[in-house]
Amino acid sequence: xxxxxxxxxxxxxxxxxxxxxxxxxxxxxxxxxxxxxxxxxxxxxxxxxxxxxxxxxxxxxxxxxxxxxxxxxxxxxxxxxxxxxxxxxxxxxxxxxxxxxxxxxxxxxxxxxxxxxxxxxxxxxxxxxxxxxxxxxxxxxxxxxxxxxxxxxxxxxxxxxxxxxxxxxxxxxxxxxxxxxxxxxxxxxxxxxxxxxxxxxxxxxxxxxxxxxxxxxxxxxxxxxxxxxxxxxxxxxxxxxxxxxxxxxxxxxxxxxxxxxxxxxxxxxxxxxxxxxxxxxxxxxxxxxxxxxxxxxxxxxxxxxxxxxxxxxxxxxxxxxxxxxxxxxxxxxxxxxxxxxxxxxxxxxxxxxxxxx
Numbered sequence: 001x002x003x004x005x006x007x008x009x010x011x012x013x014x015x016x017x018x019x020x021x022x023x024x025x026x027x028x029x030x031x032x033x034x035x036x037x038x039x040x041x042x043x044x045x046x047x048x049x050x051x052x053x054x055x056x057x058x059x060x061x062x063x064x065x066x067x068x069x070x071x072x073x074x075x076x077x078x079x080x081x082x083x084x085x086x087x088x089x090x091x092x093x094x095x096x097x098x099x100x101x102x103x104x105x106x107x108x109x110x111x112x113x114x115x116x117x118x119x120x121x122x123x124x125x126x127x128x129x130x131x132x133x134x135x136x137x138x139x140x141x142x143x144x145x146x147x148x149x150x151x152x153x154x155x156x157x158x159x160x161x162x163x164x165x166x167x168x169x170x171x172x173x174x175x176x177x178x179x180x181x182x183x184x185x186x187x188x189x190x191x192x193x194x195x196x197x198x199x200x201x202x203x204x205x206x207x208x209x210x211x212x213x214x215x216x217x218x219x220x221x222x223x224x225x226x227x228x229x230x231x232x233x234x235x236x237x238x239x240x241x242x243x244x245x246x247x248x249x250x251x252x253x254x255x256x257x258x259x260x261x262x263x264x265x266x267x268x269x270x271x272x273x274x275x276x277x278x279x280x281x282x283x284x285x286x287x288x289x290x291x292x293x294x295x296x297x298x299x300x301x302x303x304x305x306x307x308x309x310x311x312x313x314x315x316x317x318x319x320x321x322x323x324x325x326x327x328x329x330x331x332x333x334x335x336x337x338x339x340x341x342x343x344x345x346x347x348x349x350x351x352x353x354x355x356x357x
Contacts, residue, residue: 003057003061003062003065004214004215004216005214006101006213006214006216006217007054007057007216008065009093009094009097009098009101010103010104011026011030011062011065012069012074012075012086012090012093012094013094013098013103014026014045014047014050015069015075015084015085015086015090016085016086017085017086017087017088017091018085019045019085020078020083020084020085021045021083021084021085022041022082022083022084023062023063023066023082023084024082025038025041025045026045026047027057027059027062028041029041029042029045029047029050029051030050030052030053030054030057030062031052031054031055031056031057032051032052032055034259034295035291036291036294036295036345039051039294039295039298039299040294040298040345040348040349042298043298043349043352044352048108048110048298048299049107049108049109049110050104050107050109051109051110052109052110052113053104053109066084069090070084072089072090073087073089073090074086074087074089074090074093075087075090101213101217102213102217102220102221102224104220104223104224106224106227107220107223107224107227110257110299111257111299112227113257114256114257115230115250115251115256116223116226116227116230116250118250119226119230119246119247119250119251120222120226121144121149122149122152122153122246122249122250123243123246124143124144124193124194124195124201125142125143125144125149125150125153126153126156126171126246127171127175127194127195127196128140128142128143128144128194128195128196129142129153129157130167130168130171130172131168131172131195131196131197131199132196132197133164133165133168134165134168134169134172134197135197137197140197143195143201156246160242167242170242171242174239174240174241174242174243177239177240178229178232178233178240178243179191181232182225182228182229186225186228189207189218189221189222189225190222190225190229192207192210193207193222203215204218204219204222229243230247230250230251233247234247255267257299258295258296258299259295261288261292262292262295262296264282265278265282265289265292265293265296266292266296268281268282269293269296275289275290275293275308287342290340290342291342293308293342293346294342294345294346294349297346297349297350298349301353305346305347305349305350306350308342308343308346309343309346309347313336313339313343314343314347316336317332317336317339317343317344317347318347318351320332320335320336321347321348321351325351329341329344332344
């Protein structure tokens with residue numbers, strides 16, 4: 001199956017005229033290969049927001065796409081290695097295409113992907129249930145097939161103190177107020193997705209036909225609108241108590257963006273356990289726990305790197321980086337023998353956050 005035109009131009013947009021990008025590394029970023037080295041590359045390429053944005057992208061398709069970009073003169077290599085740069089011709093192609101299409105600049109797939117998806121699925125299903133309830137219709141086909149989410153709605157209705165009809169009315173009023181805060185097109189797209197009494201929501205494919213774009217662009221656009229809704233609900237929680245309750249549930253787990261193994265390490269760290277104790281308890285190598293800590297430092301900007309490096313070594317590492325920002329680990333070992341690679345990487349991550357490198 002051929003890659004969509006939108007996804008091709010999006011991939012092209014991730015190449016830079018000034019900084020080299022390795023195609024194989026970019027592929028692993030786009031498909032979400034979760035290793036400390038790939039996450040660091042996503043961070044250093046300023047692509048962490050797009051980590052795992054195309055989880056089903058086939059390697060064969062991707063490689064053919066890159067070869068087409070090279071053949072068209074859109075990207076090339078300045079040396080004989082794998083690193084590729086965006087050419088002026090490619091830059092103009094990207095600018096021309098995205099002058100007429102939505103670019104997902106405000107989407108953070110890494111940290112917002114799961115909470116956004118869960119929030120929207122719950123809102124969609126609850127909208128249908130309350131709409132049918134408003135018309136006292138108990139015979140309809142639920143849009144949500146997952147039992148866990150069906151059970152969630154039943155429990156949500158039981159927990160709420162309002163009478164069901166009153167609850168349905170209040171929920172509808174919050175919806176109307178939220179839609180008023182969106183621009184016309186965004187509100188239209190959101191409403192088109194809603195299913196209720198004698199109304200069926202449109203799919204991304206149907207909306208794509210309506211607006212003359214590809215389904216993937218609609219999906220990105222919808223994700224951006226839902227994030228906007230979530231932000232409005234959070235900023236004005238007193239105006240949207242029902243929506244805010246659902247929002248809180250979806251964002252409560254601040255570690256939802258982590259792999260299960262890293263998530264467990266993060267929980268142990270919050271309990272105050274040392275790297276060594278976590279490794280012993282989990283029967284893992286210290287290097288594995290250190291990789292988890294690197295992942296945490298990359299994903300969470302407020303992560304305190306200095307807590308995991310002795311103070312003297314931390315100061316010395318920063319002094320060496322001040323002298324040579326591009327210092328390699330091999331060069332570092334000459335001046336600071338026995339320094340773990342994880343300390344080197346953690347300082348790199350912290351400095352790139354602090355100085356925008």
